[in-house]
Amino acid sequence: MTPDQMRDASLLELFRMEAEAQTQVLDAGLLVLERDPTHAGQLEACMRAAHSLKGAARIVGLDEGVSIAHVMEDLLVAAQEGLLRLQSDHIDALLQGSDVLLRIGQVGLNSEQQNQLSEQVASLVVRLQALFVAAVPAFAQSSPPPVPPPAPAEEPMVQDSPEPAVVEPSQDSTLEPATDARGRVLRVSAERLDHLLDMSGKSLVEFQRIKPLSDSLARLKRLHSTTRRALDSLREVTLESSLDAQAQALLSESRGLLGECQQMLTQHIEAFDEFAWQGEQRTQALYDAALTSRMRPFADVLAGQARMVRDLGRSLGKQVRLEVEGEGTQVDRDVLERLESPLTHLLRNAVDHGIQSPEQRVSHGKAAEGVIKLRARHHAGMLVLELGDDGGGVDLQRLRESIRARKLSTAETIAKLSEEELLAFLFLPGFSMREQVTEVSGRGVGLDAVMHEIRQLRGSVRMQQQTGQGSLFILEVPLTLSVVRSLVVEIGAEAYAIPLAHIEHMVRLEQQQIVQLEGRQHFWHENRHVGLIAASQLLQKTEARVEQDGIPVVLINDRDMLYGLTVERFIGERTLVVMPLDARLGKVRDVSAGALLDDGTPVLILDVEDLCSSIGKLLGSGNLQRVDSRDRQAGGRVRKRVLVVDDSLTVRELERKLLLSRGYDVAVAVDGMDGWNALRAESFDLLITDIDMPRMDGIELVSLVRRDSRLQSLPVMVVSYKDREEDRQRGLDAGADYYLAKASFHDEALLDAVQVLIGDAQE
Structure with missing residues (x-):
């Protein structure tokens, strides 16, 4: 050249x-x-x-x-x-x-x-x-x-011209500008900044390992003090004895040397504490500086958006303007780049679906020009975006009709749906309220894409609306993808991290709070049935014994679904420096990245969206493991499990409480079909069933059990109001081991029969 x-x-x-x-x-x-x-x-x-x-x-x-x-x-x-x-x-x-x-x-x-x-x-x-x-x-x-x-x-x-000849490019994804002390513009590759942030993050984590060393030195100092007191006591004892002079001299010398060691240790601990404090401040400052170098003002993602809103509005015969608040809010460059697509979707959605025509607005007492407001702010380590319009909101009746037309639910269920539940349908893949496809809408692509992109950012999105007044979308994403605030838990005796943005609640369950329904285990949370899944089964880990003060459960959300993941232990909340997995590994199922805990322990950060997909597949297979840990008593003795199948709530609860009082572990099912699903999904030591039940009666259930190679040896007791001899013989012919008539039923009769069939509650 x-x-x-x-x-x-x-x-x-x-x-x-x-x-x-x-x-x-x-x-x-x-x-x-x-x-x-x-x-x-x-x-x-x-x-x-x-x-x-x-x-x-x-x-x-x-x-x-x-x-x-x-x-x-x-x-x-x-x-x-x-x-x-x-x-x-x-x-x-x-x-x-x-x-x-x-x-x-x-x-x-x-x-x-x-x-x-x-x-x-x-x-x-x-x-x-x-x-x-x-x-x-x-x-x-x-x-x-x-x-x-x-x-x-x-x-x-x-x-x-008031502008300098060299102007910083506002949307350069490969280069980041920086300035030195004299204000000169320098151009540094994004890869170098990423490397700097990675190294500073690792330095920060490594330096945090000094704290355990500092604690060890403090324990050593206390041990020295204890030893010094022991020598002082020994000296007092020997002064009253006939210990020879040489032994006395050695004892005094030992006391003196220990005193010198203690004094040196105190000085070194003080110096070490000062070094640790200064080092922690400097490594934190280094990491913060490296992180800041990646931060960009929120305005960078807005280039052209106001123009797009204006032009799209004019093409649709609408007058629309975009108002922005918080343009200077600092956000990680990578987050900004990935926000552009969902923001564009939401802005186009607001112009097309939200803002009415000037004639409609005037007829409703509004100004002819519609306004879309976008506000950016920091909150609790997250970037919060609020995007609202002063349009017509969502026509809930029309939304119900769209749901019904697409056969996504029954008319009876749709009529009972709350506003929040109705709005959740707008985020389903392929869902659109537009009858015809246009250049802007009607293809079923939009809010589903927004939800997917925001979840990929470890964030969340929710919608609010007021019919006739407008809609509001609230997005929350991390300020940076370099660090993530997470809950660290123990699964299969190993540490895993779950991003807090996807966690609804953390609870501890007692055995009696878990119910069996349709072959799956659930519990009630805020008036909702929440399904329970063992995290160890999802991650294909061997489950260890959990804590004794309740079963730790993490409630994770996926769109309008809520799942309860049982873990072995809550370790605590941590801010983790994200360490991407080696590209050669490809996409690791259910895992998004790695990190190091304060003590240097490696931890995998779970990909919650991927995890929810795995949950769906596991639920579809019907092969769910039991998630509660109370099948073992102190000393590791196993509690025997009994499945009670009866369509009468009174009988079912009476039998359950009787068996629990004797120490058995009890699950219940509401009819034969529910019982059959439970038997296929879990292991039991005894089946107690009624005969007359909807969907599948007891005779059919017992017959299925005896034809199944895995269940054919399972002891079966029939408890029925039918006490005629032919009824009894019919139950026994089907394969029951014991027949108990409810007419002569009493507490001890049931418990004695169970004792005969499977013995005591504990092995």
Whole structure:
């Protein structure tokens, strides 16, 4: 490459950077001027941006850029001088000019692409000139001056432009700018910043291992003190005895040496504590500085969004503007990049579905122009985004009809759904309230994509609405993907981390709180049935014994579903430095990344969305393990398990309580089908069943048990109101081992029969 080519390449890069920055100024300013055409500050800013781009294009030799910027500047200067008032047609043309200038900067001197732009540029110049002449008749006889030749040395742009020639690019995903003490702009690759953050995070974790060492030194100091007291006591005892002088001297010398050691240890501990404190502060500061270098203002993700909202609204015949609060809120670069797509979905959704037409708004007593408000703020280590519109909200009756039309639920159930439950359907894959497909809506792609992207960020999204008044989406995502606040638990005697953003609650369950329903175990939580799944089964780990003060359960949410994961122990909440898994491993099922605990113990961070998918597959298989831990008493003795199947709640509860009082572990089922599902999913030592039951009676149940190779040796007791001899014989012929008539039923009769069949409750 020749020096001239290198110079041209460098100038083109500078022009591209300036075009990106100045067209953002133009877009933002023109949107303000559309609402307030006489805004002096924005008129000046837009004129300056066009003027700067005209001069920059002239220096680089981009003549078509000079042409467009020149007529844009003329139009804006005329507006400044009061010769014309900017209308929607002017704003449309100026925004189009901004787009073309940005495109020219991206194309550069590529002749083929420049040729493709030529026709568009010529047409736009004519349009801008026509608008200028129509608004300023005095200039009707004089056309704008021809494009001047490039590169006059006295180009006023260099002197007049308030912006420096080098402008930081606002959306460069590969390079991050930084400044040194003298304000110079440096360009550092994103990979280097990632490496710096990774190393500083590891240093922070490694330095935290000093704390256990400090605790050990403190224990050593206490041990020294105890030893010193023991020697003092020994000395007092020996003074009263006939210990020879040499032994006395050795004892005194030992006391003296121990005293010196204790003094040195005290000094070293003080120095070590000071070093540990200073080191912790410095490593934390280093990590914070590295993390800050990746942080970007929230405004970076908003480039072009206000313009998109305005243009989409106009294409739909609506007047819409975007108001933003908290543009300076700092967020990790990676989070910002991944927020762009869901934010665009929500903004387009608000314009298309939320904001009504001007006529509808006026008829409802609203201003003709709709407003979408986007607010960004920090809260509890998370980025909270609130995106609301003042449109019509959600037509709940129409939503019910859409759910019914798609056969997603029965009419009876749909009628009973709460507003929150109805809104959850909007996030289902493929769901849309639009009957017809348009360029904007109707394909069933939108809120489902938003939910997926936000969950990939370890965040959450929820919706609120007020019919006739508007809708509000609340998104919560981590400020950075480099660290994650998690609950660390023990599963299969190993530590795992679950991001707090996906945790609804943590509870401890007692045995009596767990109920058997349709072959699965559940418990009640805030008036909801929550299914229980053993985390050890999901992760294919061998379950260890859990704590004795209740079963630890983590409630995780997945859209409108809630699952209870049983673990062995809550270790506690931790802020973990995320360590990505080696790319060669590919996607590890149910795991998103790794981390190190304070003591250096490795921990895997669970991928909750993947985990919920695994839960769905496990539930579909019907092969659920029992999740409670109370099948063992103290000393490791196993409690025998009994399944009681009866459609009468009174009988079922009476038998359950009797058996529990004798120490048996009891599960219940409401009919034969429910009992059969329970028998296939879990292991029992005895089946007690009624005969007359819906869906599947006791005779059918016993027959199935005796035909199953795994269950054919299971002891079976029939307890029935039918006490005729033929009924008894029918039960025994089906395969029952014992027949007890309810008419002669009493506590001891049942317990004696159980004792005969399986013995005591404990092995």
